[in-house]
Amino acid sequence: MPQQRRAQLTRRAILAAAAEEFDTTGYDGTTLNAVLRRSGITKGAFYFHFPSKEAVAEELVAHYRQRLAGLRHRWSTPGDDALSVATGLTAELAAELERDVMTRAGMWLAHRRPEEVDAWRRSLAELLTSAVHGRLLRADADPAATARVVHAALLGACAMSVEGLADHVAEIWRVVLAGAKPARM
Amino acid sequence: MPQQRRAQLTRRAILAAAAEEFDTTGYDGTTLNAVLRRSGITKGAFYFHFPSKEAVAEELVAHYRQRLAGLRHRWSTPGDDALSVATGLTAELAAELERDVMTRAGMWLAHRRPEEVDAWRRSLAELLTSAVHGRLLRADADPAATARVVHAALLGACAMSVEGLADHVAEIWRVVLAGAKPARM
Structure with missing residues (x-):
């Protein structure tokens, strides 16, 4: 898979997992760890795409x-x-x-x-x-x-x-x- | 203060603190620890009044x-x-x-x-x-x-x-x- 495509998929997976967590637990109640767990993405990969929740x-x-x-x-x-x-x-x-x-x-x-x-x-x-x-x-x-x-x-x-x-x-x-x-x- | 009155105040303080936490963080995002911190009540006192969140x-x-x-x-x-x-x-x-x-x-x-x-x-x-x-x-x-x-x-x-x-x-x-x-x- 070309690197750019893979990066897009990772970014999308983070957004989708965060949306699921915010939807069930609320924004304030959602931890970064919960987003990582749900998306199966490492902390390093997360911070490559986003500086913060x-x-x-x-x-x-x-x-x-x-x-x-x-x-x-x-x-x-x-x-x-x-x-x-x-x-x-x-x-x-x-x-x-x-x-x-x-x-x-x-x-x-x-x-x-x-x-x-x-x-x-x-x-x-x-x-x-x-x-x-x-x-x-x-x-x-x-x-x-x-x-x-x-x-x-x-x-x-x-x-x-x-x-x-x-x-x-x-x-x-x-x-x-x-x-x-x-x-x- | 008579013991019964004090128990009522504690119970009320737990409910008020939990309400504040639920109101800002949502029910799912609220931990028991956050309720204890906000109310200044010990875990033991909490469990005397309520079995759970x-x-x-x-x-x-x-x-x-x-x-x-x-x-x-x-x-x-x-x-x-x-x-x-x-x-x-x-x-x-x-x-x-x-x-x-x-x-x-x-x-x-x-x-x-x-x-x-x-x-x-x-x-x-x-x-x-x-x-x-x-x-x-x-x-x-x-x-x-x-x-x-x-x-x-x-x-x-x-x-x-x-x-x-x-x-x-x-x-x-x-x-x-x-x-x-x-x-x-």
């Missing part, structure tokens, strides 16, 4: 941020209505959180960082504002508040159970949008 | 359960409408979660236990069902789904920031009830 966490947050940006990009097909984008994007995020421990660990690391939380909420609020402009939501709907509640409920649902998260997210939108959609003709 | 967690969950039952009892004054009870009770719970680490730790320990989660949701759904019967909510409102979303959003908001939780909970109700309240005359 904090640096691994940084990269998992970056991974989560990239996944969000990727979803946002893929769901920005011209012609799609903003409300379908908001609900579709969060449904896909929920499905990814169900199956990908790295994205999940990244989300939990990000959720205590005000700038990450704000970016997520703002992105969702922008979509909901577009939906108000497009008359998909009532003029008196509150995009910023709605985005905060959807975000909090997604996080809380994920904390309770990763399984069935996509269904839970569909229910969140159903409840939250019940009053925000214009009355049927 | 698990037993301390059990008691914190019981504390949380009792606080919920206490709130539910105090908010059951005849004449109060069910919707005011639901919103008032959760606002008071949020205020308590902001200031009391034992209740907070109890909630986080309880949130992975389906029977505790179900009891909480059911209690809230019952109030919302009464509100539907009392025409405070629309006949087509979904009390069970609404209760699940409010509960998840409360948990998620608490995970992000304990500070300002009561305001966050008021916003959750405002968003969630926007579509559930009957149209104004």
Whole structure:
């Protein structure tokens, strides 16, 4: 195996093992030794790739941020209505959180960082504002508040159970949008 | 100090220290030694009161359960409408979660236990069902789904920031009830 490829695999194995540990034990409770044990990687190899546990966490947050940006990009097909984008994007995020421990660990690391939380909420609020402009939501709907509640409920649902998260997210939108959609003709 | 009183204080100190540790490091990441260090209590004294870390967690969950039952009892004054009870009770719970680490730790320990989660949701759904019967909510409102979303959003908001939780909970109700309240005359 070429050396560069092997280095990439090692780096990836460290990130995956750390994500598993953070996901079950929490970031503060995770020791470097636990990550080494789970990944089967030596301390020397670890320090070749990362200076510290904090640096691994940084990269998992970056991974989560990239996944969000990727979803946002893929769901920005011209012609799609903003409300379908908001609900579709969060449904896909929920499905990814169900199956990908790295994205999940990244989300939990990000959720205590005000700038990450704000970016997520703002992105969702922008979509909901577009939906108000497009008359998909009532003029008196509150995009910023709605985005905060959807975000909090997604996080809380994920904390309770990763399984069935996509269904839970569909229910969140159903409840939250019940009053925000214009009355049927 | 009478011996019984001293024993009570020791027991309380163990619970408070464990709650602080669980709250910052998570249950899985908390060692018995960390609890002993924080409480300044010897291992012998600890084992006089509790057989294990698990037993301390059990008691914190019981504390949380009792606080919920206490709130539910105090908010059951005849004449109060069910919707005011639901919103008032959760606002008071949020205020308590902001200031009391034992209740907070109890909630986080309880949130992975389906029977505790179900009891909480059911209690809230019952109030919302009464509100539907009392025409405070629309006949087509979904009390069970609404209760699940409010509960998840409360948990998620608490995970992000304990500070300002009561305001966050008021916003959750405002968003969630926007579509559930009957149209104004």
